[in-house]
Amino acid sequence: MNILIVRVSSLGDVVHNMPMVSDIRCHYPDANIDWVVEEGYASLVRMNPEVRRIIPIALRRWRKDLFSTTTRVEIGSFLRQIRRDAYDIIFDTQGLLKTSVVMRMARLAPEGQRVGLGNATEGSGYEPLSRLFHTKSISVGRHTHAVLRAREVAAQALGYSVEGVPDFNMHMPPMDAAELSAWLPDQPYAVFFHGTARAEKQWPASHWVQIAGLLAEYGLPVLLPWGSDAEKCSAEQLASQMSNARPLPKLPLMEAVLLAQRAALVIGVDTGLTHIAAAFKRPTIELYCDSPRWKTEGNWSAKIVNLGDLGQPPEVESVKEAVLILLASAGE
Numbered sequence: 453m454n455i456l457i458v459r460v461s462s463l464g465d466v467v468h469n470m471p472m473v474s475d476i477r478c479h480y481p482d483a484n485i486d487w488v489v490e491e492g493y494a495s496l497v498r499m500n501p502e503v504r505r506i507i508p509i510a511l512r513r514w515r516k517d518l519f520s521t522t523t524r525v526e527i528g529s530f531l532r533q534i535r536r537d538a539y540d541i542i543f544d545t546q547g548l549l550k551t552s553v554v555m556r557m558a559r560l561a562p563e564g565q566r567v568g569l570g571n572a573t574e575g576s577g578y579e580p581l582s583r584l585f586h587t588k589s590i591s592v593g594r595h596t597h598a599v600l601r602a603r604e605v606a607a608q609a610l611g612y613s614v615e616g617v618p619d620f621n622m623h624m625p626p627m628d629a630a631e632l633s634a635w636l637p638d639q640p641y642a643v644f645f646h647g648t649a650r651a652e653k654q655w656p657a658s659h660w661v662q663i664a665g666l667l668a669e670y671g672l673p674v675l676l677p678w679g680s681d682a683e684k685c686s687a688e689q690l691a692s693q694m695s696n697a698r699p700l701p702k703l704p705l706m707e708a709v710l711l712a713q714r715a716a717l718v719i720g721v722d723t724g725l726t727h728i729a730a731a732f733k734r735p736t737i738e739l740y741c742d743s744p745r746w747k748t749e750g751n752w753s754a755k756i757v758n759l760g761d762l763g764q765p766p767e768v769e770s771v772k773e774a775v776l777i778l779l780a781s782a783g784e
Contacts, residue, residue, distance in 0.1 A: 453483045456539045458555045459546055460490045460509055463724025464748065465598065467731050469545055470500055471618030472602040477502045479612045488534065488554060495706050499622040507533045511550065535559045541609060544568040544582065545602045552582035567609040573601060575744060598748050617752040620731040624713055627706065635700050636714070641673045643711055643729070644697075645720025646690065647683035652742035653721050657690060659768045663719060664694040666772055670779060672716065675700055677708060677725070717778060719771070722748065730756045735778040741765040755781070 455476060459469045466489060473485055484504045487497050491508040498506060509530055514523050534554075538561040544551045547569040555566050570589030572578035573596050583589050590605045603614045646660055664674050674697035676687040687699035703711065712718055712729035718736040720726030722743045729736045730750030738750060740760035750756030757774040759766035 453480055453541070454537050454539045454561065455480075455483050455485045456534075456542045456555075456558050457485065457487045458542065458544045458551050458558075459602075460488060460511060460551060460554070461493065461546075463493060463496070464727040465546070466493050466496055467620065467622075467724065467727050468598040468748065469602045470620040470622060470731065471599055472543075472545070472606045473500055473502050474619035474621050475603055475612075475614065476606055476610065479610065484537075486537070486539075488558075492705065495625075496622075496709070499624065499709075500620075501623060502621060509554065531557060538562075538564070540564045542566045543605060543609070544585075545605055547572070547576065547578040547582050549579045549581050552585035556585045565609065567605065569601075569605065573747070575747065595746055597746065597751070599752075622731060624710060625706065627710060632707070632710070635675075635703075636710070637673060637675075639673070640716035641675055642667050642717040642719065643675050643677065643715045644690070645712075645718065645723055645726045645729075646676065647678055647680070647686060648721050648723045649680075650742070653723070655721055655739050655741055655765060657686070657693075659771070660690055661693045662768050663771055663775065664690075664697050666775060667717070668694075668696040672696070672779075673698070675711065675715075677703060677711060679708075716782065717775070719775075735782060737771060737774045737778070739766055739771070 459466055476483055476485060485502060486505040486507060487503050488507045488509055489497050491510045494506050494508045497503055517523050534557050538559045540561045542555050542558050544555040552568060565587045566585060567588045568582055568586045569578060570591040574594045590608045592601050592604050599618050607614045644660055648654055667674055676691055676697055676699045678684040678687045691697045691699050708725055709728055712725050713732045715734055718729035718734050721739045726738055727748060733753045733755055735755045738758045744762045745758055749758040759770050
């Protein structure tokens with residue numbers, strides 16, 4: 453069986469679709485599983501050994517210069533890749549018009565199916581017009597977790613039941629030790645994923661400073677990554693108020709993933725790299741300030757603590773308590 457997954461973005465959503473691959477492989481061990489993903493996240497999907505072929509797409513870049521010769525050549529190459537094989541099942545788990553159009557571009561095997569979401573979950577960006585491109589639409593509960601949603605779509609389409617905790621099956625590739633030595637500590641460290649594009653999802657700077665002070669008592673250095681000029685400025689301002697913290701250089705995606713994967717403790721707002729740390733089952737505290745916790749909380753490991761909720765940012769004391777619990781369990 454040839455299966456194609458269309459999940460082009462974003463960082464956290466791509467990670468949350470990984471267990472869907474593990475489920476399919478468990479029930480159809482001989483299936484060929486391919487994945488269409490935004491070019492910037494191709495290395496992330498490559499971490500899953502069960503994905504046979506990754507088909508990068510550059511929707512974000514192409515639409516900036518849609519009529520250039522370079523863009524037309526790249527689109528032609530993409531179309532040849534997505535039509536190379538005929539697929540028995542094509543999944544669109546994003547539920548957008550653009551992703552359903554991409555799904556329609558792929559070549560369908562005789563009696564094959566294009567399968568997508570039949571309804572929105574609460575607060576999602578689902579677009580009902582996407583159903584026009586389905587041969588089968590799968591309905592899920594309005595309060596279905598992002599990981600379970602993708603697993604349910606695959607299970608209903610392929611005739612099995614979702615069982616057990618999600619298996620993300622992500623494996624770090626070999627990396628250049630010399631490049632990592634410039635910023636990766638030899639001793640255990642904590643990471644604060646403090647940056648997010650939406651200001652409402654941020655946690656107050658004074659709170660981060662208090663948590664850093666607690667970690668200083670345990671001799672745990674804090675690393676502060678960033679992804680934009682504004683986040684770099686925030687990281688530098690935070691570090692200036694912390695005795696045990698330092699901003700990092702701007703990291704490529706896979707080095708940022710490694711940062712999360714090796715951390716002794718991760719504390720982060722609702723953002724992709726925080727969810728990656730949770731997928732690796734690192735000791736992680738997820739801070740929900742202005743997004744519903746039920747949608748993405750790490751609920752598959754006791755090493756993950758989820759605090760706060762939509763419009764209810766977590767208090768400093770609850771985060772401190774979670775830090776002490778995770779540090780104590782790490783020392784047992």
